[in-house]
Amino acid sequence: MNLQLKRLKELSEVAGVSGNEHRIKNLLKDRLLPVSEEIFYDKLGSVIFKSKNNSDELKIMLAAHMDEVGFMVKTITAEGFLRFTCLGGWWEQVMLGQRVIVHAKTKDITGVIGCKAPHILTPEERKKIVEKKDMYIDIGVESQKEAEALGIYPGTFITPSVQFEVMADENYLLGKAWDDRIGCAIMADVVEALSEKEHPNTIYATATVQEEVGLRGALTSANKISPDVAIIIDTCVAGGVPGVTKEQASAEIGKGVAITIYDASMIPNTKLRDLVLDIAKAEKIDHQISFSEGGGTDAGRIHMQDIGVPSIVLSIPTRYIHSHQGVIHKHDYETAIQLILAVIGKLDNICYNTIVQY
Structure with missing residues (x-):
């Protein structure tokens, strides 16, 4: 390179x-x-x-x-999921299932933006875009206490996780x-x-x-x-x-x-x-x-x-x-x-x- x-x-x-x-x-x-x-x-x-x-x-x-544009932790659920607010303009349709980096005090931690699975949504729910308020970030812990032990708290910053790539035409750059x-x-x-x-x-x-x-x-x-x-x-x-x-x-x-x-x-x-x-x-x-x-x-x-x-x-x-x-x-x-x-x-x-x- x-x-x-x-x-x-x-x-x-x-x-x-x-x-x-x-x-x-x-x-x-x-x-x-x-x-x-x-x-x-x-x-x-x-x-x-x-x-x-x-x-x-x-x-x-x-x-x-x-x-x-990115996110910030608002609250942590008892089960260790992160509720977040958006920093900058986000459209819900591009958010779900994407990886993020949570900047905890101890280290950077990978997470994924999740919500209820489509398999358990009602027909009416499936017609609607999932709202930001119904999303959360899963960092792979079992409790609020475990998340807090990693140095995650309300106010912790969260960044999208993406690798830079040169595309099929080398003039096109993805990132x-x-x-x-x-x-x-x-x-x-x-x-x-x-x-x-x-x-x-x-x-x-x-x-x-x-x-x-x-x-x-x-x-x-x-x-x-x-x-x-x-x-x-x-x-x-x-x-x-x-x-x-x-x-x-x-x-x-x-x-x-x-x-x-x-x-x-x-x-x-x-x-x-x-x-x-x-x-x-x-x-x-x-x-x-x-x-x-x-x-x-x-x-x-x-x-x-x-x-x-x-x-x-x-x-x-x-x-x-x-x-x-x-x-x-x-x-x-x-x-x-x-x-x-x-x-x-x-x-x-x-x-x-x-x-x-x-």
């Missing part, structure tokens, strides 16, 4: 649900400290890597969130947590590349916490930085699969980085959007348009920091977002890196003044 795939595998497989992102943070610190001028944090746990080139013209914030570990990977690649390039800006590469539960680290880290411009790197729902129309999801995997024209949390700065589109066309970087009527990104908080931050979202189309398994394409990942580097190279004070003039 080459270095690129090894790094993607590490970032995909590492555990880090909302509020428990320290393992991803450590991976990024190991990689980016050598190419960063300074590292600092907000008080929620987001980590910011500052890198400066030949001037102080603009403060550009790159943002990707570290957290993935968990692409939302938004692929954004973290892109941001890290950009920071490393910028350490060897001339550009007119100061970069604040920010790995945020708790995006999936309300864009929380985005707000606190933006307050710490007060950026002039923000480029948010995230994922979007991939179209091009059975049952999904272009009107529902226009971006498809393998066709290039997706430039977001709107989502439920933000309409991007129009002039910045057009600049990014123009650069993509001029540099012949494969790209496509994405939109989301039902979701948002860290940009939803960052663009409202102080008196406002011109912001743009670049997304990687991802199949099966917010489930245990996701599928992305290497070409979209690589074109995202190319486009961000091109934008940073051209975005100077002259461009910025054009963007913020109304």
Whole structure:
């Protein structure tokens, strides 16, 4: 496995649900400290890597969130089953029978999400989706006391358990947590590349916490930085699969980085959007348009920091977002890196003044 795939595998497989992102943070610190001028944090746990080139013209914030959707223990039954709450948006139909990792104090413990077997359901019950409240996690113990002896208690974090795989076409990558570990990977690649390039800006590469539960680290880290411009790197729902129309999801995997024209949390700065589109066309970087009527990104908080931050979202189309398994394409990942580097190279004070003039 080459270095690129090894790094993607590490970032995909590492555990880090909302509020428990320290393992991803450590991976990024190991990689980016050598190419960063300074590292600092907000008080929620987001980590910011500052890198400066030949001037102080603009403060550009790159943002990707570290957290993935997961679960937390609410209660433990007398028989040792774990009742849980969801961290982030989950659809019941993708949850049952899936393996999870329970992060007990003593060690990580494998569990499985269960419910009543279909064999004993009534005909009416079989027609309904099993609700989250009726699910539990089985860790293979016989009592609450045994579970507690392992260091499991209300508040214990639970992560989906999935192995990274290269699929039949080696450009297709299967794994968990692409939302938004692929954004973290892109941001890290950009920071490393910028350490060897001339550009007119100061970069604040920010790995945020708790995006999936309300864009929380985005707000606190933006307050710490007060950026002039923000480029948010995230994922979007991939179209091009059975049952999904272009009107529902226009971006498809393998066709290039997706430039977001709107989502439920933000309409991007129009002039910045057009600049990014123009650069993509001029540099012949494969790209496509994405939109989301039902979701948002860290940009939803960052663009409202102080008196406002011109912001743009670049997304990687991802199949099966917010489930245990996701599928992305290497070409979209690589074109995202190319486009961000091109934008940073051209975005100077002259461009910025054009963007913020109304």
